[in-house]
Amino acid sequence: MSAAEKLHLHSxxxxxxxxxxxxxxxxxxEKGCQGVSFDxxxxxxxxxxxxxxxxxxxxxxxxxxxxxxxxxxxxxxxSEGNWLDLYSASEAQRxxxxxxxxxxxxxxxxxxxxxxxxxxxxxxxxxxxQGVRHYGELRxxxxxxxxxxxxxxxRIDDLPRTFSGGMQQRLQIARNLVSSPRLIFxxxxxxxxxxxxxxxxxxxxxxxxRELDLAVVIVTHDLAVARLLADRLMVMRRSHVVEAGLTxxxxxxxxxxxxQLLVSSVLQP
Amino acid sequence: xxAQAQTQYATEVGYNFAxxxxxxxxMIRRGLLKAVAIPGYQVPFGGRExxxxxxxxTGGMQLTAAILGAEDVLKVIxxxxxxxTNAVSIRRFFARTAGVKTTTRTPEATVIQTRHRIPExxxxxxxxxxxxVPIPEPLRFIEPSETETRTMHALExxxxxxxxxxxxxxxxxxxxxxxxxPVTVDARYVMxxxxxxxxxxxxxxxxxxxxxxxxxxxxxxxxxPPFTRVVSLDFEDHPFEIQRWDECCAFCxxxxxxxxxxxxxxxxxxxxxxxxTDYCMQRRDLEEEGAQ
Numbered sequence: 001m002s003a004a005e006k007l008h009l010h011s012x013x014x015x016x017x018x019x020x021x022x023x024x025x026x027x028x029x030e031k032g033c034q035g036v037s038f039d040x041x042x043x044x045x046x047x048x049x050x051x052x053x054x055x056x057x058x059x060x061x062x063x064x065x066x067x068x069x070x071x072x073x074x075x076x077x078x079s080e081g082n083w084l085d086l087y088s089a090s091e092a093q094r095x096x097x098x099x100x101x102x103x104x105x106x107x108x109x110x111x112x113x114x115x116x117x118x119x120x121x122x123x124x125x126x127x128x129x130q131g132v133r134h135y136g137e138l139r140x141x142x143x144x145x146x147x148x149x150x151x152x153x154x155r156i157d158d159l160p161r162t163f164s165g166g167m168q169q170r171l172q173i174a175r176n177l178v179s180s181p182r183l184i185f186x187x188x189x190x191x192x193x194x195x196x197x198x199x200x201x202x203x204x205x206x207x208x209x210r211e212l213d214l215a216v217v218i219v220t221h222d223l224a225v226a227r228l229l230a231d232r233l234m235v236m237r238r239s240h241v242v243e244a245g246l247t248x249x250x251x252x253x254x255x256x257x258x259x260q261l262l263v264s265s266v267l268q269p
Numbered sequence: 270x271x272a273q274a275q276t277q278y279a280t281e282v283g284y285n286f287a288x289x290x291x292x293x294x295x296m297i298r299r300g301l302l303k304a305v306a307i308p309g310y311q312v313p314f315g316g317r318e319x320x321x322x323x324x325x326x327t328g329g330m331q332l333t334a335a336i337l338g339a340e341d342v343l344k345v346i347x348x349x350x351x352x353x354t355n356a357v358s359i360r361r362f363f364a365r366t367a368g369v370k371t372t373t374r375t376p377e378a379t380v381i382q383t384r385h386r387i388p389e390x391x392x393x394x395x396x397x398x399x400x401x402v403p404i405p406e407p408l409r410f411i412e413p414s415e416t417e418t419r420t421m422h423a424l425e426x427x428x429x430x431x432x433x434x435x436x437x438x439x440x441x442x443x444x445x446x447x448x449x450x451p452v453t454v455d456a457r458y459v460m461x462x463x464x465x466x467x468x469x470x471x472x473x474x475x476x477x478x479x480x481x482x483x484x485x486x487x488x489x490x491x492x493x494p495p496f497t498r499v500v501s502l503d504f505e506d507h508p509f510e511i512q513r514w515d516e517c518c519a520f521c522x523x524x525x526x527x528x529x530x531x532x533x534x535x536x537x538x539x540x541x542x543x544x545x546t547d548y549c550m551q552r553r554d555l556e557e558e559g560a561q
Contacts, residue, residue: 091420091424092424095424095426099428114411114432116411117411117432117433117435117436118436118439118440120435120439121432121435121436121439124432124435125428125429125432126428128428128429128431128432128435129426129428129429130428131428133431133503133504133505134504134505134506135435135438135504135505135506135507136506138435139439156439157439157440
């Protein structure tokens with residue numbers, strides 16, 4: 001690799017992928033989220049932790065373009081290197097982004113999947129939306145992704161409702177990853193799954209995130225999930241980010257009283 | 270003035286020409302102009318109560334009433350046939366309330382109201398087809414929300430249309446959707462061509478006749494103007510195909526018309542006849558003439 005190439009590679013990872021400034025959306029005093037700013041770099045996993053009602057999910061829907069903020073900006077650098085301001089872009093641009101370069105994994109797989117059509121159609125939908133009109137290719141992509149998320153490829157024509165909860169969640173992940181996105185939002189992806197299924201899903205997620213070099217914003221109330229997946233953490237409380245930093249740093253040496261409370265409240269086995 | 274001139278043809282007194290009042294007809298015509306201007310786009314209209322239940326062709330009848338003039342010749346078909354209950358009663362309805370001439374012969378008609386079929390006889394530029402549509406929204410099966418489907422139309426977000434076709438191939442090995450087969454009109458809007466069999470889809474493409482679609486329950490109308498590109502959705506490796514039969518019509522021997530299957534006895538003997546009764550009659554008349 002020449003020096004110039006190295007430099008280029010360096011500048012590629014040195015530039016943030018996603019940039020958020022002073023993002024605010026309040027439903028009432030201290031309800032919602034306010035004054036959130038951060039940069040997310042390619043391949044980085046950002047965890048957002050906090051108690052129920054602290055504004056985690058509001059923040060996630062603001063970030064993913066689902067709800068216009070009262071104040072602040074969200075910008076994204078697309079694969080061509082152009083910065084796009086999410087909320088001044090047209091609805092069509094936002095939708096295209098959401099089904100190509102972004103993904104959203106819902107807490108409840110029923111919200112993220114089409115329950116009335118087969119697993120293969122669920123995986124192929126994004127590709128069809130992007131204009132793939134070759135049945136054989138769609139089929140091959142379906143089988144490939146079922147294998148990647150450890151679902152038996154023979155079940156490609158089964159309806160998602162015949163799948164177990166963990167399988168549905170993995171199917172949802174496959175459906176999002178098929179368009180090779182660069183940024184994935186996850187809202188409590190392991191919520192509602194039992195511990196052993198959670199462990200397998202986390203293992204799979206960690207593998208995929210590293211393999212595909214995905215940037216991820218993951219909302220969770222489970223510190224174990226955060227420790228396993230996230231590079232960086234933001235701790236939220238009453239609509240404010242009270243502490244942000246490297247995951248190990250926050251979990252091993254929390255500074256803010258609330259973070260200390262949160263970390264100490266985890267049961268030690 | 271025009272309406273006054275027309276009323277003298279009405280055989281039933283007490284009704285305005287073609288049943289609907291003039292203001293309603295103007296409202297529908299305005300909707301139709303918009304629909305023709307934006308091919309395949311669904312225009313809402315203030316649907317009126319008609320003296321028959323929803324699902325019997327109220328949408329088509331309101332459109333027919335709005336465009337009918339005293340000089341028009343009306344043909345009504347149901348399942349391709351001119352002599353079924355629905356076709357007979359709608360034809361008589363307009364004969365009595367508008368006093369217009371009616372016919373069963375396709376080339377003589379200027380307005381043809383239909384459910385299910387486009388006549389086999391090629392249409393000409395002086396004719397208007399009016400379709401009775403049950404569900405105008407082609408995206409409805411996958412997206413129940415009306416606001417969402419409108420946004421999808423506006424943004425040309427039609428990826429989900431292929432999900433249904435994918436499901437067909439995955440389940441049956443071929444595209445099994447055989448009627449209400451979705452089409453793209455003028456490379457823009459995806460449209461449900463009402464419950465016509467996909468056999469008739471190619472007849473929509475570049476047709477010289479104006480095609481109007483009316484959905485009474487959903488209160489939507491849309492149109493395909495003459496000489497508009499209408500392309501059926503498909504996959505590259507599973508192209509669009511129309512139905513084919515090994516048999517030919519038992520009456521007229523036609524091999525290229527849409528055939529209905531009839532069970533003629535208890536042993537399950539099958540015969541196939543043209544679904545378009547007028548086309549079948551025309552062919553038989555021609556044969557008789559040839560024989561004489």
